[in-house]
Amino acid sequence: MSKGLRKGLTSYGDAGFSLFLRKAFIKAAGYSDDALERPIVGITNTCSDYNPCHGNVPALIEAAKRGVMLAGGMPMVFPTISIHESFAYPTSMFLRNLMAMDTEEMIRAQPMDAVIVIGGCDKNLPAQIMGAVSADLPTVVIPTGPMVVGHHRGEVLGACTDCRRLWASHRAGQVDADEIEIANSRLAPSVGTCMVMGTASTMACVTEALGLSLPTSATIPAPHAERVRIAEASGKRAAEMALSGAPRPSDILTDASFRNALTVLQAIGGSTNGIIHLTAIANRTRYKIDLADFDALGRKVPVLIDLKPSGQHYMEHFHHAGGVPKLMQQLGNLLDLDAKTVAGGTLRDVVAVAEEVPGQTVIRSPADPIKPTGAIAVLHGNIAPRGAVIKHSAATPKLLQHTGRAVVFDSVAAMTERIDDPDLDVGPEDVLVLRNAGPKGAPGMPEAGYLPIPKKILASGVKDMVRISDARMSGTAFGTIVLHITPESAAGGPLAVVQTGDQIRLDVAGRRIDLLVDEGELERRRAAADAIRQPEWAERGYARLFWDTVLQADEGCDFSFMQNKRDEGSEA
Secondary structure: OOOHHHOOOOOOOOHHHHHHHHHHHHHOOOOOHHHHOOOEEEEEEOOOOOOHHHOOHHHHHHHHHHHHHHOOOEEEEEEOOOOOHHHOOOOHHHHHHHHHHHHHHHHHHOOOOEEEEEEOOOOHHHHHHHHHHHHOOOEEEEEOOEOOOEEEOOEEEOOOHHHHHHHHHHHOOOOOHHHHHHHHOOOOOOOOEOOOOOHHHHHHHHHHHHOOOOOOOOOOOOOOHHHHHHHHHHHHHHHHHHHHOOOOHHHHOOHHHHHHHHHHHHHOOOOOHHHHHHHHHHOOOOOOOOHHHHHHHHHHOOEOEOEOOOOOEOHHHHHHOOHHHHHHHHHHHHOOOOOEOOOOOEHHHHHHOOOOOOOOOOEOOOOOOOEOOOOEEEEEEOOEEEEEEEEHHHOOHHHOEEEEEEEEEOOHHHHHHHOOOOOOOOOOOOEEEEOOOOOOOOOOOOOOOOOOOOHHHHOOOOOOOEEEEOOOOOOOOOOOEEEOOOOOHHHOOHHHHOOOOOEEEEEOOOOEEEEOOOHHHHHHHHHHOOOOOOOHHHOOHHHHHHHHHEOOHHHOOOEHHHOOOOOOOOOO
């Protein structure tokens, strides 16, 4: 197999000329023959002025390049798409699959023997891993790392759990306009990803548990020198992998490694988005994730990390307590410690040297958990025949068994327009229902599942209500919120026929979410519903591709044609 600069020669009909031309052009950048004979490590550049979560990427690139060269390799940096949650229209999830395709095709198109992907903000890491898994070149993942905490009037703040809490207080009239602006400038005090257990932190921890990044990569704060040193170490390891050709993602990602990742997802109080992304990644391999198995794990894996929004602390505290290696040590036989990692050994090697921090209380033991069961439960019922999820570790306990009257919003726009209308017929015991906010319906399954509490109810002191939707929710959010109802309403799911006034029963202990309407009436409503038609936004380009091929939440919202074609009788 060809290596280095000779790999993947451009097709001119003459391989010798292809190499000659390639060398001629690259020498224009000042490279020597010695440099061009080295194994090549590609390094993704996801820096963007629109992405402050990736603000430290230039420093990480330089450190990774240094590591590659220290180990005798040749680093080559190349750009890909960069996605930030707050700057992507209509939603970042709409662009995740595009970034995955971009990453995969650039890995395939350009000569490299290994690749380093650098990413942080929520959809970047899963997109990069999806692409790298499909390309199956030796890969090391470097997360950008979480921000350091902010402070305001003696209180520790973290984006974006405290963003939501303070904004809710502002909407309730408890925090005035001047005060909310002051807090706004203190919530995100440095570059990096949200410093709570949102989707970015969740995916960084899950990536480490999968074995795709070096130990402690998930938790080191973005501005710390240690983050730069882990990038250098990742560069050195990638150069070694470029030389040996192993391990590849297909060597590391097994049924055991995915189970480890799901176990860690439950134990950290992770984002509900994590299950969608892990499902999409698994579907790029021979393996798959079963929601019933994930729920069964949640019944026996406790939440051990005292971190917002399920607990009280922040990512830098998790790191200083020992990070993911210490967590995995506490999980013990709940993990398969013989799973391989890019570091060259197994998770057993990692946990054997996990740091012991006297007196730390952030990483609990199974004997003293934050929650006795995992963060996320999977629900089924006549309203969600293929499943829905709830992060019950961040919910109000008394609402986990609840029956209430549905108040239905037909779209995100309708919800935004009506939610604070003083004349809206809604009470604190009602169930807020949002539909047409799934993969096809919104499009892109926005993080609109965190429906705001109506102002008039907030003013009465109520801080939580049962809310259900086919949308997603930020991992930084909290509340009694049922998400990812599948199939979504825009694909003909039962949510499409729910009417205001219907009774909905939530039973988290029984893992049920049901519409209390008889089947005959539901059948009449389905028969009267409009046929599904392609919307105007999906007439051309990427939007058309998205509408035509995006899968539902239980299949990871990837494109149907991007999944691995599993052989019958395989381990899938």
